[in-house]
Amino acid sequence: MYAATLLNGEITVSELPVPTPGPMQVLVKTRLCAICASDAHFVTSAEAMVANSQKFGGAYAGIDLSQPIAMGHEFVAEVVEYGPGTQQQVPVGGRVTAIPGMVDEQGNVGIVGYYGHLPGGFAEYMVLFEPLMFAVPDEVSDELATLVEPLAVGLEHARSGNPTPEDVALVIGAGAIGLGVVAGLKKAGVQRIVVADLDPGRRELAVQMGATFGVDPRVTSPYGPQDAFDGAQVNLVYECVGRRGMLNQIIPGLGVGARIVMGGYSLEPEELMVPPAQDRRLTIHFASGEEYQDMALALASIADGSIDVRPWLGRTIGLSEVASAVAAMGDPSAPVRTLVDPSRP
Structure with missing residues (x-):
């Protein structure tokens, strides 16, 4: 699969293996992914973020920066295949979003879009942790579904x-x-x-x-x-x-x-x-990241129109434009969110 990956402080388009879903995991195909200011922060400060987590404890402690990382944690995707031990409540082909956390069968914790073995939405395929996954209702477009996580x-x-x-x-x-x-x-x-x-x-x-x-x-x-x-x-x-x-x-x-x-x-x-x-x-x-109740409220509020996040949306780009779009996140005139379609070069 193709992905926009970070290595040595630079984002380039590269080819990665399609991940295999393990226990409680779901293989999904990315439809769209929004670029977050945290992505820009990680590009410039990854070493400091990992070092701080290793020193004080934190979710970034296990990141291996010598491996290419496909970022992107604000996404909408469709279910492709379920791993063992899953409930399979969303049909194959159904659209989902998720809290980008991961727990493997050994109890190791990771973050989708920050760990090399957990590619995020700047890649064509991802694996998600089923207990943190949410079905996207028909009335929520792909574009709006990418905004559920940041709203949460x-x-x-x-x-x-x-x-x-x-x-x-x-x-x-x-x-x-x-x-x-x-x-x-x-x-x-x-x-x-x-x-x-x-x-x-x-x-x-x-x-x-x-x-x-x-x-x-x-x-x-x-x-x-x-x-x-x-x-x-x-x-x-x-x-x-x-x-x-x-x-x-x-x-x-x-x-x-x-x-x-x-x-x-x-x-x-x-x-x-x-x-x-x-x-x-x-x-x-x-304060910290979202919890399950926040994702549920964000998704419901976008679905019923009680929170209108359409003004956040900018243009949709392909993988080759990710590097420049991430660099532009610090410009206040930039849209709140630029979207990435990883199926586009």
């Missing part, structure tokens, strides 16, 4: 802050995860949502997702009393940028009892001045 991450982050309708929420960063947080807050009944982002186009997208308004933090502080909310101050903050120093920027602007959810992913150490956080009696929660 945003929904997980949103619920991690225990939002209530009384909260005044601030989302910092209007990438896919920040936009998903906005959608999750709206689902939780939060009506007062501010989004801070440097790019006007991304701020507009956030308003489309349900934010009350967006601000450029270089011009307007998003932390103080908000005239639009009768002077109410932000009390629930979601950091979805992942840059060193963000936490210490957030803390001084908040009042007593505020909550902070750290969803951004930074490999740089963060120095924290503890007394200002103590004085304000802040709660800081470190």
Whole structure:
């Protein structure tokens, strides 16, 4: 099979063997896969990510960077063949998406699209872990199905802050995860949502997702009393940028009892001045990836139209364009998600 693979910091098109499904695994043929900012992060920082996992524990610890890796973890695919011990609830030919986790019969944990032996959606075929697989209903197009996983991450982050309708929420960063947080807050009944982002186009997208308004933090502080909310101050903050120093920027602007959810992913150490956080009696929660309930909610919300992620979609490309499209992920003018069809060269 053909795949766009990462090796020595470069993405090229290469040929890989079609994987064989083991116990509880399913061989699927990729229909489409979205490019995530995490893919761009991995291209530039794979060695540091693996080293950190090996030092502190984490899902990247077992990655062998000397082997080509077919990335891509936001996908829709069709079932080709079931491995032993599977329930086979989705018929062969049926469409699926999945949490990109894998557990083999020895109990080893891996991530589809990050381990060399677990090719992701930038390859023509993948193996998925059946217990983490979801059938895609007919009313959800292939394009929208690729957005289930990134939306699920945003929904997980949103619920991690225990939002209530009384909260005044601030989302910092209007990438896919920040936009998903906005959608999750709206689902939780939060009506007062501010989004801070440097790019006007991304701020507009956030308003489309349900934010009350967006601000450029270089011009307007998003932390103080908000005239639009009768002077109410932000009390629930979601950091979805992942840059060193963000936490210490957030803390001084908040009042007593505020909550902070750290969803951004930074490999740089963060120095924290503890007394200002103590004085304000802040709660800081470190969010992570989606759980089963988040994937189920994301898929159901896209299917019934209660969350509209169509504005996230950009163009669909073939394997030969993956390298340039991944490199362009850091440009705020780029679409939230570019899609890859691995059957196209």
